[in-house]
Amino acid sequence: MSEEVVIPGCFLGESVTAGEGTFVEENRVYSMVYGLVKRDKKEVEVIPLSGKYLPKAGDLVIGKVIESTFSMWILDINSPYDGLLRLSNYPKRIEKEDMQKEMRVGEMVITRIKEVEFPMRINLSMDDRKCAVIREGVVVEITHTKIPRVIGKGGSMINLIKKKIGCNIFIGQNGRIWLSGSDKKIELAAETILKIEREAHVNRLADRIDRFIKEKKKGKGKNAK
Amino acid sequence: MQNRPEKLINDGVRLDGRGADEIRPIKIEAGVLNRADGSCYIEWGGNKVLAAVYGPREAHPRHLQDPRKAIIKYRYNMASFSVEDRKRPGPDRRSVEISKVSREALAPVLMLEYFPRSSIDIFVEILQADAGTRTTGITAASVALADAGIPMKNLVSAISVGKADGEVVLDLIREEDNYGEADMPVAMITETGDITLLQMDGNLTEEEFIKALNFAKKGCESVYKLQRRSLIEKYEKSCSD
Structure with missing residues (x-):
């Protein structure tokens, strides 16, 4: 266990740049959350072990339509605040009457957070080529703090899963992950992702996941025979 | 309820065998509930x-929302079986007061402006009570947060301090709370020494008060x-599984 766990209020250093999850008091940097310390050459930050997703402009998230009003859709984005997708931020020009046809209540949508207005009014947009309404596959939900582990260093973990299982994966920053492909592939990918969430802070996680996928595949092969 | 013991302190030894400045055994476990975002179970002497x-x-209802920061709700509740005589369920004058002071004891450390x-x-359920439940609740709530x-x-x-048989004692048990001369719960940010809750029931002289506060400081350090x-x-634990 090489990682350093801290509780809120733990002293982290003097005259270092305070990254996320920290606060400064009289030039001294302290942790603000219960989590793991990450030190760079100059900056120190604390990655929380739990907590709610706080929307940030530019993030791609997966939202669930919970209401459709006369000029916008209201989306649950797995955060304390709802996301608002206005008709004017929708890529296609559609009539108000057709809103229900484009996106129904209960459907999952990949959207981008356009801006966060005071006081926490979240405006969404669809102006990214990845943005779309999800019409196939499965969306699984994990704690958003574990998303960086699912992606891995420079995308290593996610590429491993994609390569070994061969299903399409889209990761929303808010902790929702969209999987598409054959049912069997989706099932295995979902199991793998939940395993990563459970064992997020184990050392050499990639090797474990690699072995896990191999074993699962072998097991299935035997059953088929 | 049992009668008052003849003596609360015998030759500097208290009813449960502790010295004046010793605390009861404490066991704290974080993350015991799966549905809650954060949780904590604590056993502190006879308190559970x-x-x-x-x-x-x-925030609901919406008129309670604050556009600049998050609001805190704190609910202190005693189970009907937590004391010898059945406690009538539901909020009462005492629990409403404790909820208010506990909420205000925790507010100074919370960075509420991040979540307008x-x-x-925060829900605090007293399953078994043995004096000092509000301090036990604050200690547990802080870990759960x-x-x-x-x-x-x-x-x-x-932690609570008080006076029994004319002596200042730390971390009262029920008998000392019921039959003692004073009871003073204290909550503090241990590392800075800031006091966020201080109540007193009974009487202490200035000297006794200062002594009691020093006891509380020492006690809070162990609790922290x-x-x-x-x-x-x-x-x-999550790593080894």
């Missing part, structure tokens, strides 16, 4: 308390260490 934290989540318009809900990943400046630790350890243990 469960704390759960939800949020930040949308939302609410952080950290476990929920809520931004905080530090942890809050709490146990709080920190419970959170670190939770992480280590």
Whole structure:
């Protein structure tokens, strides 16, 4: 266990740049959350072990339509605040009457957070080529703090899963992950992702996941025979 | 209820065998509830308390929302079986007061401005009571808040001090609370020494008060260490599984 766990209020250093999850008091940097310390050459930050997703402009998230009003859709984005997708931020020009046809209540949508207005009014947009309404596959939900582990260093973990299982994966920053492909592939990918969430802070996680996928595949092969 | 013991302190030894400045055994476990965002179970002498934290989540009713920061809700509740004579369930004058002072004891460490318009809900259930339940509740709630990943400046630790048989004693048991001369719950941010809760029932002289406060400081230091350890243990446990 090489990682350093801290509780809120733990002293982290003097005259270092305070990254996320920290606060400064009289030039001294302290942790603000219960989590793991990450030190760079100059900056120190604390990655929380739990907590709610706080929307940030530019993030791609997966939202669930919970209401459709006369000029916008209201989306649950797995955060304390709802996301608002206005008709004017929708890529296609559609009539108000057709809103229900484009996106129904209960459907999952990949959207981008356009801006966060005071006081926490979240405006969404669809102006990214990845943005779309999800019409196939499965969306699984994990704690958003574990998303960086699912992606891995420079995308290593996610590429491993994609390569070994061969299903399409889209990761929303808010902790929702969209999987598409054959049912069997989706099932295995979902199991793998939940395993990563459970064992997020184990050392050499990639090797474990690699072995896990191999074993699962072998097991299935035997059953088929 | 049993009658008053003849003596609360015999030759400097208290009814349960402790010295004046010793605390009861404490066991803290973080993350015991799966549905809650953060939780904590604590056994402190005869007290058994469960704390759960939800949020930040949308505040209801909406007129309570604050556009600049999150609001805190704190609910202190005693189970009907937590004391010898059945406690009539539901909020009463005492529990409403304790909820208010406990909420205000925790507010100074919480960084509420990160979550405008939302609410952080804290539930503290007293399963078994043996004096000092409000301080036990605050100690547990503070661990549960950290476990929920809520931004905080530090942890809050709490302990009670008082006077029994003319002597200042730390961490009262029920007999000392019922038949003693004074009871003073204290909550503080141990690392900075800031006091966030201080109440007193009974009388203390100025000298006794200063002595009691020093006892409380010492007590909070021990409590803080146990709080920190419970959170670190939770992480280590999740690694070894």
